[in-house]
Amino acid sequence: MANPVLQVENLSKRYGQVEALRGVSFEVAEGEVFGLLGPNGAGKTSTVEILEGLRSRDGGTVMVCGLDPQREPEALKSEIGAALQATALPDKMRVIEALRLFASFYKRRRDAGELLKRFGLEDKRNSFYNQLSGGQKQRLALAMALVNDPRVLFFDEPTAGLDPQVRREIYDIIEELRGEKKTILFTTHYIEEAEKLCDRVAIVDHGRIIALGTPRELKQHSANTTRLEVRLAKPETEDVLRRLDGVSDCRSLDGAFILHCQRPPQAIVALVKHLEAENNELVSLEISSPSLEDVFIELTGRRLRD
Amino acid sequence: MKHFGTLTASRMTLAMRNKAFLFFSLIMPLAFFFLFAGIFGKGRPEAVTYLMGPIISLTVMGSFWGLSAGLVMYREQGILRRYRLAPLTPADMLASSIAANFILVTPTVILEIVLARVLFHVTSFGDFLSIAVLVTVAIVSFGSLGLVVASVTNTMQETQVICQIIWFALLFFSGATFPVAVLPRIVQRFAVFLPATYLIAGLQKAMVNSTPFWRLGVELTSMIAWAVLAFFVASQLFRWESEEKLPRNAKLWAVATILPFVVLGVWESKYGTVLTESKAIYQSLSSPSGSQSTSPR
Numbered sequence: 001m002a003n004p005v006l007q008v009e010n011l012s013k014r015y016g017q018v019e020a021l022r023g024v025s026f027e028v029a030e031g032e033v034f035g036l037l038g039p040n041g042a043g044k045t046s047t048v049e050i051l052e053g054l055r056s057r058d059g060g061t062v063m064v065c066g067l068d069p070q071r072e073p074e075a076l077k078s079e080i081g082a083a084l085q086a087t088a089l090p091d092k093m094r095v096i097e098a099l100r101l102f103a104s105f106y107k108r109r110r111d112a113g114e115l116l117k118r119f120g121l122e123d124k125r126n127s128f129y130n131q132l133s134g135g136q137k138q139r140l141a142l143a144m145a146l147v148n149d150p151r152v153l154f155f156d157e158p159t160a161g162l163d164p165q166v167r168r169e170i171y172d173i174i175e176e177l178r179g180e181k182k183t184i185l186f187t188t189h190y191i192e193e194a195e196k197l198c199d200r201v202a203i204v205d206h207g208r209i210i211a212l213g214t215p216r217e218l219k220q221h222s223a224n225t226t227r228l229e230v231r232l233a234k235p236e237t238e239d240v241l242r243r244l245d246g247v248s249d250c251r252s253l254d255g256a257f258i259l260h261c262q263r264p265p266q267a268i269v270a271l272v273k274h275l276e277a278e279n280n281e282l283v284s285l286e287i288s289s290p291s292l293e294d295v296f297i298e299l300t301g302r303r304l305r306d
Numbered sequence: 307m308k309h310f311g312t313l314t315a316s317r318m319t320l321a322m323r324n325k326a327f328l329f330f331s332l333i334m335p336l337a338f339f340f341l342f343a344g345i346f347g348k349g350r351p352e353a354v355t356y357l358m359g360p361i362i363s364l365t366v367m368g369s370f371w372g373l374s375a376g377l378v379m380y381r382e383q384g385i386l387r388r389y390r391l392a393p394l395t396p397a398d399m400l401a402s403s404i405a406a407n408f409i410l411v412t413p414t415v416i417l418e419i420v421l422a423r424v425l426f427h428v429t430s431f432g433d434f435l436s437i438a439v440l441v442t443v444a445i446v447s448f449g450s451l452g453l454v455v456a457s458v459t460n461t462m463q464e465t466q467v468i469c470q471i472i473w474f475a476l477l478f479f480s481g482a483t484f485p486v487a488v489l490p491r492i493v494q495r496f497a498v499f500l501p502a503t504y505l506i507a508g509l510q511k512a513m514v515n516s517t518p519f520w521r522l523g524v525e526l527t528s529m530i531a532w533a534v535l536a537f538f539v540a541s542q543l544f545r546w547e548s549e550e551k552l553p554r555n556a557k558l559w560a561v562a563t564i565l566p567f568v569v570l571g572v573w574e575s576k577y578g579t580v581l582t583e584s585k586a587i588y589q590s591l592s593s594p595s596g597s598q599s600t601s602p603r
Contacts, residue, residue: 052391054390054391054546074393077391077392077393078393082391084384084387084388084391086384086387087384087385087387087388088383088384088385088388089385089388090320090380090385092320092323092324093316093320097316097319101312101313101316102392104309104312105309105312105392105393105394106392106393144388
């Protein structure tokens, strides 16, 4: 990759006995929107906080804008902007004050008024922080990440806990930032978010990257098969279903069976015939084309939101 | 410390909007003022002059409670986490909270002096420069004490408990409520180890005897040494997040901040004059305090 803005190689991190990261490697190019997708506890936040210079690492090399976060945290801070999980501002700080105060800490600044307009906070300009809704707080957090006009942005779970409406607003903001050629690294455990926003996605599980590519590449990788998700009235085994005509694979998940099939019509007919013969019944049937969720299930045997 | 100015201004704005802060730095000190001057001192000018020492000390000492609770709250709520992303150092954060506190507490001290003058007709406040120096040094040193407490405690509850213990020790064993002169001998022995004792003694010397500040060597040196040590320890132990673990020797460091007063206390118990001097001042006022008859034992 020519001139990567983020370089992470063989990164490892332990907390006591727990190995949070075990050899994470990836690179992000200038202007790229890169997503770390994975369940809670997969190591996404650890990765991001090491890149931001907030945590030390136990092994591997990390470069952000050509700087080592651990050795040059001060220089790094003016190059990056971030919205962390679980941060807050003082209750009685006004929106405009927060933007102005934090802008004052940097040499390169963006106009607070412009950021307010941009993030739809103009009418909240003089509101106290504790008067803002969850969505407004999150928009302010994103606006504050931009006060120093950074090269790289880190958003850690930017939409966690927000309702769908607000989530879409945040998507729009990230789309807009992409238009400005900002490099963005964000973490999420929402598949749709990763599919919609990312140029490339790394799927993280148990401290490792288990797949990395554009959303399209990842889905193609999981083959051109259609998924049938079925629930049956009586128990059945994976092996029996796997041998049905037209079915290439089957695995059980949360009491349902997911059949991978190249030729869905044959598979459905075969399934129904088999159930009739066994005196079993079909409770539900869903047909879907492969999504990142399927990629995740294929790789880990679990659903992402468990 | 590049951002000291803007941070201090921001801290002040926030404190002024905080009802708890106004209560502890304005209402409570004024309540002490009227209780001491009006009831204990029966409003007699010479008694009020004497009592201004404890009154101002209480106003100033309160700093440690506010600063430690404030810092722990910022840490618990994740506010420090946000500040941490900006190019700020622990020293920026700590110094700005002390400075903001200084600027906001000083007017209360001035108000108390003005009220003493207007309501209780106190005409002489002794050496003003001396008072100003003592008050400044005390706000910084007690503020730093608060920051040390904040750095070794993890939750608001812990902080409150420790602050209460310190507050009551300072309140009852240092001459802040009962003049050291009338305290039982055992408490007097303990009092020479408390910073508040020296602050009160210094203020009373400055007010009653007009002692210039350069003659308050013991009081000022001990408090300055303490302030420097406490600030240093607080910035070394500073944590941006509650999850950050305390170094194992942190509590030892925190205890080390009382060192100046341990040394001074030992010295004072052997050769010292602080107790005898404050007794002399106490006796020089015929019946300075209505509270003496209610003193313990």
